[in-house]
Amino acid sequence: MFDYLPYIREWNFPHIWCSGCGDGIVLKALIRATDGLGIHRDEAVMVSGIGCSSRTPGYVDVNTLHTTHGRALAFATGVKHASPNLNVIVVTGDGDATAIGGNHYIHAARRNIDITVLLYNNYIYGMTGGQVSPTTRKGDRASTAPFGSIEPPFNISGLAKAAGASFVARGDVYNVKKLEKLIKLAIQKKGFSLLEILSPCPTAWGRRNKMGHPVQLMEWLRDSTVSMEKWEKMTDEEREGKIRTGVLHDVARPEFTDEYAKLVKRLKAEK
Amino acid sequence: MPVKISDKIRMMTGNEACAEGAIAAGCLFFGGYPITPSSEIAEYLSRRFPIIGGKFIQMEDEIGAMGSVIGAALTGMKAMTATSGPGFSLKQENIGYASMAEVPCVIIDVQRGGPSTGMPTLPAQMDVQQARWGTHGDRGVIALTASSAQETFEQTIHAFNLAERYMTPVVLLIDEITGHTTEKVTLPDYDSIERVDRKRPTEPPETYLPYKYTDDCIPTLAPFGTGYRYNVTGLCHNETGFPTNDPKEIERLILRLTEKIVKNRHEIINCKRTMLDDAEIAIFAYGSVARSARQAVLQLREEGIKAGLLEPTVLWPFPSEIVLKIAEQVDSFLVAEMNLGQMAREVELASKCKASIHRLNRVDGSPISPPQIVGKIKEVV
Structure with a gap:
């Protein structure tokens, strides 16, 4: 039995998440992953914005920074640039990272700064009561889309890849072992690593869209997610309604703090 | 360069x-x-x-x-x-x-x-x-x-x-x-150069409280990565740095954020004074306008008008006590600034009607010149 206690701030429990929420599953997978990598807690900084997912750092016994809405990546960039030896993990959500924080998202990816981003995609603004978010699917109902959303959703993994992230992956809260493995890979990767984690909100999204029971949402994840290996062998018809999970993109690109260190070295040599 | x-x-x-x-x-x-x-x-x-x-x-x-x-x-x-x-x-x-x-x-x-x-x-x-x-x-x-x-x-x-x-x-x-x-x-x-560095914790991490209530109201935040693992948030928090909904804790925090500046205002506030000792009219000016005001004071004195200049180098906290003291001495204040009277309001509040307050405002992107100040003072004296 894995002992979570040394990694959590027990006095902050019970957590704020609704019953049936997948965010606690991510929390546990994250703790197991960091334990497996032997990351020193004093050298880990978890930075978050505002929203349900952004409450994660408060429960983890590392250096934790709960910032303003959308700005976690900006704060994290300052931490990492100032102290490149620190292991910086950003925990954010679909609204936090790709709506109000969209600019920081694309530019942190462009810089390829060595930050690991765990982006919980719950398809909605959960904490504020279920408003439509950039990842709400077209036709889904939300408190501010009572007749169904008329907008297409963002492909947030694709966005990170296009902007320049060196590692992009997608996991979910049903395939927990796989999630743990993906978190490990994302942290290990030098450069900007984006891990999109499907953690659909039962309270604010599922309930309005005939998937209100957490078990139903788990079944949906089980049935609609497919591995990359499977995806490659599928026809376009078979891919309809399915979601790829696994490592979507993994390349070597120059990393920002390394490039800055190189610049410093070059200027010293020229002196 | x-x-x-x-x-x-x-x-x-x-x-x-x-x-x-x-x-x-x-x-x-x-x-x-x-x-x-x-x-x-x-x-x-x-x-x-x-x-x-x-x-x-x-x-x-x-x-x-x-x-x-x-x-x-x-x-x-x-x-x-x-x-x-x-x-x-x-x-x-x-x-x-x-x-x-x-x-x-x-x-x-x-x-x-x-x-x-x-x-x-x-x-x-x-x-x-x-x-x-x-x-x-x-x-x-x-x-x-x-x-x-x-x-x-x-x-x-x-x-x-x-x-x-x-x-x-x-x-x-x-x-x-x-x-x-x-x-x-x-x-x-x-x-x-005198450089101030933030306080560093002296206690071990086990008993460390980042936002501990102390007499000086100033917290001790250890740099990230030095073994003191704590939480930083924009939510109302208690001494531990974790969010709280306790009304007493919230009030204590919000009051402290103001009190740590207000209580120490005498250490923070600073004003430069030019020929104020016997002044009958005081100019209140700051930033580049203060330079024109200094020139204006010299010219006015040459002409026998007892003008002086109060030039705050710290705008906030506002030097209310200093302004009141001068208001009790002079007949009037002239507040010259490149806006429509943003600090004049503060001078009015602080002077408690002990002196009349005049305003010289400019919002056309041009500086306020010494002759402009001299002219305005002659108009109001």
Whole structure:
């Protein structure tokens, strides 16, 4: 039995998440992953914005920074640039990272700064009561889309890849072992690593869209997610309604703090 | 770039003097975004920081720049940004965060005219109330001003010292005239500069409380990565740094954020006085306007008019007690400023009707000249 206690701030429990929420599953997978990598807690900084997912750092016994809405990546960039030896993990959500924080998202990816981003995609603004978010699917109902959303959703993994992230992956809260493995890979990767984690909100999204029971949402994840290996062998018809999970993109690109260190070295040599 | 006149004397703009002052203060992080008329500060530091061990980054926007500064400051670095009116507006939410989480940092605002895009290349003093009330919520505020390149150099160092001493963001408000005027700056011996560094915890991590209530109301935040693992949040929090909904804890925090500045105001407030001892009319002016006012006082005295100048180098906290004392002595005040009376309101409040208050305002992007002040005083005396 894995002992979570040394990694959590027990006095902050019970957590704020609704019953049936997948965010606690991510929390546990994250703790197991960091334990497996032997990351020193004093050298880990978890930075978050505002929203349900952004409450994660408060429960983890590392250096934790709960910032303003959308700005976690900006704060994290300052931490990492100032102290490149620190292991910086950003925990954010679909609204936090790709709506109000969209600019920081694309530019942190462009810089390829060595930050690991765990982006919980719950398809909605959960904490504020279920408003439509950039990842709400077209036709889904939300408190501010009572007749169904008329907008297409963002492909947030694709966005990170296009902007320049060196590692992009997608996991979910049903395939927990796989999630743990993906978190490990994302942290290990030098450069900007984006891990999109499907953690659909039962309270604010599922309930309005005939998937209100957490078990139903788990079944949906089980049935609609497919591995990359499977995806490659599928026809376009078979891919309809399915979601790829696994490592979507993994390349070597120059990393920002390394490039800055190189610049410093070059200027010293020229002196 | 500055022109070297001698070992210690440079010809430099206010913006260059600001950047050099930051280096002298021990600042090693700059996160910024280009905006006229402040960009030369970023340009100067982008050249210097990689050579002297500092970290420079041009962020994707003004909001991100402020965020990066707070993040860097939490690792123990002295960190700053520079901007102007529109950028200062955008930064306000994160400046409030720095107040709430008590993260020391410095924000330079080289003021231009507004509202909105306004007058990018022309001077104004229209952000002085924004410095006080720009972010939502109640909190204590420290904002400084400077009227020359020399003073900008010195006030930048002072801004870092106050930020580290009181664990708060500190704003330095200069204006386009000061930022872009090239003049003589005498640099001190950098080893002799008095630098304040934030308190470091002396207790072991097991008993450490980042926001512990102490007599001086100032918290002790350990730099990230030094073994003190704690939580920083913009939510109302208790001594541990974790969010709280306890009304008593919330009230204690919000009162402390104001009290740590108000209680220590006598250490923070500073005013320069010119010929005030026997003055019958006092000019209240700050920033580049104070330079015109100094000239005006000399001319008025030559003509037999007993004028004096009160020049606050710290605008917030406002020097209310000093203003009241002068109001009890003089017949009237003339508040000269490049806005529509933003500080005149404060002078009126502070002087408690002991003197009549006159205003000289200019909002057309032109400086207030000495003859203008002289003319206005002759009109009201």
